[in-house]
Amino acid sequence: MGFKKLSEQNTIKNEEDFINNARGEINEQSPPKKTKRTKPFLINFTEEELNEIRNEANRVRMNVAQYIRFKVFNA
Incomplete structure (x- = not known):
């Protein structure tokens, strides 16, 4: 059992075809x-x-400013 040899030109063409024919949602x-x-x-x-604020902010993985802003506007 061996490896299949691919020509570089075919590989590039296949990659371009794949990208050009891709479907799906895009933003x-x-x-x-x-x-x-x-x-x-x-x-x-x-x-x-x-x-206490620092510990709680660290626990929810926010910095202190983000945590305070979150608590003020989402109370």
Whole structure:
């Protein structure tokens, strides 16, 4: 049993045919642009509160700003 030899030209043609004949959904819309957040908001926490927020943010795999924003707008 051996390996089948493929000519490079046939391989390229087969790849092009595969790509050109592919079917399926495509995303024709560009992804939405990210909203630029330019307005800072200062808030003070105790050391314990901040540690609790950091721990909870890490648990749900968010950074602190994402976590606070999530909690404020999805309460």
